[in-house]
Amino acid sequence: MSITQILPVHAPLAEAPTPAPQSRFAFLADWADGLGDWTLFSLQALRGIVSHHLKGRELLRVCVEVGVNSVWVVAVTGAFIGMVLAVQTYNQFHTVGLETSIGAIIHMSVVRELGPVLAAVMLAGRVGTAMAAQLATMRVTEQIDALACLGVDPVKYLVSPRFLACMLMIPLLTVLADIMGILGSTFICLNVFHIESFHYWKHTANFVKVFDIFNGVIKAMIFGGVLSLICCHRGFNSRAGAVGVGRAATEGFVMSFVAIMILDFLLAMFFNALHVIIWPMSGTRMA
Amino acid sequence: MADDAPLPAFADEPMIRLRGVSMRFGKHRVLENVHLDIHARETLAIIGESGCGKSVTLKLIVGLLKPTEGEVSFEGRSLAAMKEPELTAMRLRVGFLFQGAALFDSLDVYHNVAFGLRAKGGISTEAIRQKVRMRLQDVGLPLTVETKMPSELSGGMRKRLGLARALALDPDVMLYDEPTTGLDPIMTDVINDLILQTRKRQPVTSLIVTHEMRTVMKAADRVVMFYPLSRLNPGEPQVIYDGPSHGLTTCTDERVRQFVLGEARDRLGEIHGEFIPEH
Numbered sequence: 001m002s003i004t005q006i007l008p009v010h011a012p013l014a015e016a017p018t019p020a021p022q023s024r025f026a027f028l029a030d031w032a033d034g035l036g037d038w039t040l041f042s043l044q045a046l047r048g049i050v051s052h053h054l055k056g057r058e059l060l061r062v063c064v065e066v067g068v069n070s071v072w073v074v075a076v077t078g079a080f081i082g083m084v085l086a087v088q089t090y091n092q093f094h095t096v097g098l099e100t101s102i103g104a105i106i107h108m109s110v111v112r113e114l115g116p117v118l119a120a121v122m123l124a125g126r127v128g129t130a131m132a133a134q135l136a137t138m139r140v141t142e143q144i145d146a147l148a149c150l151g152v153d154p155v156k157y158l159v160s161p162r163f164l165a166c167m168l169m170i171p172l173l174t175v176l177a178d179i180m181g182i183l184g185s186t187f188i189c190l191n192v193f194h195i196e197s198f199h200y201w202k203h204t205a206n207f208v209k210v211f212d213i214f215n216g217v218i219k220a221m222i223f224g225g226v227l228s229l230i231c232c233h234r235g236f237n238s239r240a241g242a243v244g245v246g247r248a249a250t251e252g253f254v255m256s257f258v259a260i261m262i263l264d265f266l267l268a269m270f271f272n273a274l275h276v277i278i279w280p281m282s283g284t285r286m287a
Numbered sequence: 288m289a290d291d292a293p294l295p296a297f298a299d300e301p302m303i304r305l306r307g308v309s310m311r312f313g314k315h316r317v318l319e320n321v322h323l324d325i326h327a328r329e330t331l332a333i334i335g336e337s338g339c340g341k342s343v344t345l346k347l348i349v350g351l352l353k354p355t356e357g358e359v360s361f362e363g364r365s366l367a368a369m370k371e372p373e374l375t376a377m378r379l380r381v382g383f384l385f386q387g388a389a390l391f392d393s394l395d396v397y398h399n400v401a402f403g404l405r406a407k408g409g410i411s412t413e414a415i416r417q418k419v420r421m422r423l424q425d426v427g428l429p430l431t432v433e434t435k436m437p438s439e440l441s442g443g444m445r446k447r448l449g450l451a452r453a454l455a456l457d458p459d460v461m462l463y464d465e466p467t468t469g470l471d472p473i474m475t476d477v478i479n480d481l482i483l484q485t486r487k488r489q490p491v492t493s494l495i496v497t498h499e500m501r502t503v504m505k506a507a508d509r510v511v512m513f514y515p516l517s518r519l520n521p522g523e524p525q526v527i528y529d530g531p532s533h534g535l536t537t538c539t540d541e542r543v544r545q546f547v548l549g550e551a552r553d554r555l556g557e558i559h560g561e562f563i564p565e566h
């Protein structure tokens with residue numbers, strides 16, 4: 001007697017359920033579903049940071065990839081952004097005789113906004129897309145499944161070090177972008193437009209405070225964490241084939257960029273409110 | 288359907304059980320209401336056309352995918368009810384040879400095989416080294432490849448390396464996803480022999496997803512054949528054959544016969560040394 005006859009191997013096939021008609025708002029359900037999945041994915045990555053899965057050597061390798069290898073691109077773009085700002089603002093300020101205030105305006109913009117946003121966008125473009133493509137390739141070639149089969153949590157093993165490396169490295173890159181932006185704008189202001197240096201720096205010292213640098217660095221850390229999680233999530237959920245890998249990388253960058261811009265607005269509001277709470281007499285600051 | 292030829296004696300309780308399992312990816316249905324029992328020490332081959340859910344079944348068994356409906360259980364314990372540590376412990380008892388070997392391309396051969404042992408923890412470096420060398424020898428890879436990267440290996444060597452990695456943790460269950468796909472006939476025989484040797488060396492339960500009838504005839508005790516849902520009539524079961532491997536050649540089900548004949552002709556028309564004429 002065969003096993004087929006002993007065991008109820010087959011059961012009658014149920015009628016295939018009729019698919020429900022697509023709601024006009026189905027995209028909202030898909031969006032909420034995706035956001036929920038990303039949140040769970042992020043929580044798992046956060047758990048990985050405090051678990052024994054995090055290997056120091058792997059973290060160091062990713063830190064080098066994220067931080068050291070991004071130095072030159074952040075430095076060059078930071079310097080040129082500072083120079084462009086100086087060129088674009090000089091005429092307006094010169095017209096009303098306030099050219100010595102250019103330094104304060106540019107340096108405030110660089111420290112609070114352009115430094116962190118620039119570093120984050122550069123990181124999303126250079127590192128985020130690489131992360132998404134790398135993880136997508138691992139997904140397509142079943143390496144992520146193989147990790148799970150060998151008793152390793154793929155999110156904790158692959159995502160946690162990348163997330164932590166981005167969080168740790170982006171403040172340094174932001175400070176670098178700030179310094180290069182300030183140097184670039186100062187070079188143009190003092191050497192090309194011949195602005196008087198004493199008042200140029202005095203106005204900067206009066207306006208740009210430690211809180212502004214803190215503001216930029218904290219924003220950058222949040223950008224770095226979010227962009228790494230978005231790019232890794234896209235890579236993990238890649239579709240098959242070269243098209244799937246390419247799409248994962250593109251989606252990773254685009255979604256990171258949009259998230260950075262939205263977060264930037266929200267964090268600017270938050271830090272302004274925080275500033276008013278801490279120093280109520282100073283009034284609302286420029287975001 | 289299957290004939291009444293006796294099958295090897297297995298334990299009464301199935302080691303792996305699928306009950307009413309359905310799987311959909313979006314609107315695309317892959318599996319529908321599949322029931323399957325796999326007993327300890329049994330070697331079961333799953334055959335069928337591409338896209339009928341064979342590889343998906345393996346991933347459901349090891350918990351890499353969750354069924355849309357139904358239940359998958361391992362030694363009587365539902366995978367859905369398992370917490371993460373329990374699921375990890377279960378996976379450590381299962382070796383998986385992936386279709387493309389799924390080697391970690393950033394690690395060399397030695398570290399690929401050692402990966403599971405190191406992740407498991409509690410094993411000395413020397414013990415890991417010995418185990419890695421033993422497994423490389425088991426699959427016929429020279430120790431000189433230890434420092435090579437996977438990209439430097441041929442297709443057959445990659446498959447053997449994947450097998451060595453899967454066997455490193457001495458699994459109770461081995462899952463083979465298309466182990467001989469893309470290999471030449473000689474290398475196909477080498478891999479088939481490795482599957483048989485693995486079974487002889489340790490009491491392992493094996494599931495082989497394959498198109499290769501030589502693998503089925505050589506290695507499998509029992510065969511189930513899946514049929515694509517798109518070509519089934521409403522109410523028909525997706526598993527259209529469940530029986531001993533030698534029963535395939537005498538099966539009267541036209542769909543099974545077509546598949547076996549087609550596959551046999553594709554591979555020199557040789558099954559059990561007999562040429563199967565075209566009807």
